[in-house]
Amino acid sequence: MTRIDQKTAIVTGAGNGIGRAIALAFAGAGANVVVSDVLVDDGERTVNEITDAGGSALFVAADVSDALQAENLVSTTVHHFGRLDILANNAGIGGSRLRLHEVEPDDFDRVISVNLRGTYLCTKFALPHFLAQSDGRILNTASTYGLIGAPNAPAYCASKGGIINLTRQLAVDYGHDGIRVNAICPGYIDTHLGRRGPQLSAEEFATATAIREKAAGMQPLGRQGQPAEVAEVALFLVSDASSFMTGSIVTVDGGCVTTFNYGEASN
Numbered sequence: 412m413t414r415i416d417q418k419t420a421i422v423t424g425a426g427n428g429i430g431r432a433i434a435l436a437f438a439g440a441g442a443n444v445v446v447s448d449v450l451v452d453d454g455e456r457t458v459n460e461i462t463d464a465g466g467s468a469l470f471v472a473a474d475v476s477d478a479l480q481a482e483n484l485v486s487t488t489v490h491h492f493g494r495l496d497i498l499a500n501n502a503g504i505g506g507s508r509l510r511l512h513e514v515e516p517d518d519f520d521r522v523i524s525v526n527l528r529g530t531y532l533c534t535k536f537a538l539p540h541f542l543a544q545s546d547g548r549i550l551n552t553a554s555t556y557g558l559i560g561a562p563n564a565p566a567y568c569a570s571k572g573g574i575i576n577l578t579r580q581l582a583v584d585y586g587h588d589g590i591r592v593n594a595i596c597p598g599y600i601d602t603h604l605g606r607r608g609p610q611l612s613a614e615e616f617a618t619a620t621a622i623r624e625k626a627a628g629m630q631p632l633g634r635q636g637q638p639a640e641v642a643e644v645a646l647f648l649v650s651d652a653s654s655f656m657t658g659s660i661v662t663v664d665g666g667c668v669t670t671f672n673y674g675e676a677s678n
């Protein structure tokens with residue numbers, strides 16, 4: 412069983428979905444986990460799940476797109492646990508499902524700001540600690556939408572493509588310092604990404620859910636993934652089991668990007 416005992420990890424966006432599953436997996440493998448999210452109740456619920464199971468966790472509220480809050484997240488972690496070993500940049504939003512000419516500038520900026528700038532900011536403030544101890548592991552949550560051109564998601568695809576190449580770039584700059592940087596690209600995972608919030612009516616929510624389920628059904632494994640199936644890979648990538656991996660972009664997608672849907676032509 413993969414262990415990360417005595418490590419301290421930050422997981423952003425850990426109040427729900429994939430981030431929550433990553434936080435639970437890291438804590439279950441022995442790490443002290445700093446659960447971070449903009450949603451206080453959701454983050455505290457994840458902390459309670461960890462501590463109820465006998466694990467070690469602390470909630471720190473932070474909007475990752477805000478420099479001061481990202482800096483406070485890292486400094487509070489180091490102050491509380493005495494060190495930082497692992498950063499999981501997971502917080503992300505989907506944005507509007509429109510073609511680019513219909514996307515408002517503020518909406519485009521918001522998606523880039525949370526997904527890409529948030530990854531930059533948390534990494535920026537974590538790196539000095541990793542450099543001082545000549546050890547650190549960064550795990551970025553990108554997406555299969557960063558590997559392909561997906562319909563009606565220009566800002567999201569751009570942000571996730573940016574995270575993928577930032578991952579490679581960081582691996583180059585910090586490999587000699589003992590810092591490993593990898594990314595996961597989840598496919599269709601059964602979470603509330605893009606479905607939460609007042610912008611979606613019940614009807615739109617149902618339509619979005621049906622589209623996701625249909626798209627997932629056409630992938631080689633024929634279903635949506637569960638957050639825990641992504642978290643298992645995340646744990647591997649921050650553990651010593653992946654000690655010779657850096658700059659790797661790992662799909663966890665049920666085979667989504669290995670092929671395209673042949674539809675009627677397949678037999």
Ligand SMILES: NC(=O)c1ccc[n+]([C@@H]2O[C@H](COP(=O)([O-])OP(=O)(O)OC[C@H]3O[C@@H](n4cnc5c(N)ncnc54)[C@H](O)[C@@H]3O)[C@@H](O)[C@H]2O)c1
Nearest residue numbers: 424426427428429449474475502503554597600602603604
């Ligand atoms: N669900 C999928 O199918 C899927 C596929 C590929 C990639 N991803 C990526 O996985 C990550 C997690 O998504 P999820 O599906 O678990 O979604 P989710 O909405 O269930 O969880 C995302 C969490 O991030 C938090 N968050 C949002 N904005 C934030 C901010 N500015 N600062 C801090 N926290 C913030 C939310 O409050 C929420 O708790 C995202 O980066 C997403 O892009 C998801």
